[in-house]
Amino acid sequence: MGVTKIDSYSPSVLSLSEVFKALGHPARLSIVSYLLQKGTCICGDIVDELPLAQASISRHLQELKTAGIIKGQISGTSVCYCLSDEHLETILTLINSIKLSIPKTCCDETV
Amino acid sequence: MGVTKIDSYSPSVLSLSEVFKALGHPARLSIVSYLLQKGTCICGDIVDELPLAQASISRHLQELKTAGIIKGQISGTSVCYCLSDEHLETILTLINSIKLSIPKTCCDETV
């Protein structure tokens, strides 16, 4: 992320921005989209779906897990991942409140 | 972002991940939060709120604008920024659909 003044922000802002950051990569968003359709996946499923190496998929899964977006359960030699709604409620609430509070015409022209 | 295989993803996934990425930085999320409370801002308002230089704030505002999250209107020597709901509807729809489709108990233990 480059030089980031990470200590200057409140824990709630930092935590929520981490969730958004995790969703802010096309590979990770594709994984979430896959889980949205299929319900669960193992690492190998995503390796078949995306043009990335197994090591890269595994890293993306770890980042989604760290952000609280997915969770995994060991099942034999593989790990079954699924969506977690731990943070989705927070995001939903924020976006709803943003939508409700947008003034109708604060800017008429774009710059 | 490092080496990203950006050509491998659908335009819709890329576009949505750009929106999430824009929200995935504490400074930019703070700006959105400020707009949520105040309705509008000029660059100088955010300079007073965050411990970043004016040049840095301006860059973050440009990134939010590029992602379609805010829009700006020239007003004298300053630019009045406010939230745009151009993409918020998309995000809201996605998160709602994720929430609705989460299987209740696909993973009982975390790994």
Place this chain on the structure above:
DNA sequence: GGTATTTATCGTAATATTGCGATATATAGT
């Protein structure tokens, strides 16, 4: 035990992001 399968981690190179000072641009006021 030995082998296959599956996932996670390490090390590295390439690239992107961040933040700053300096500077450019543009409008307002005198």
Place this chain on the structure above:
DNA sequence: ACTATATATCGCAATATTACGATAAATACC
């Protein structure tokens, strides 16, 4: 015209992210 105010952009250095191959770790099967 000159100055002040406000924002955007440039160039740079520091740091973070991404992706990969290689390898480790852990379980399943024979």
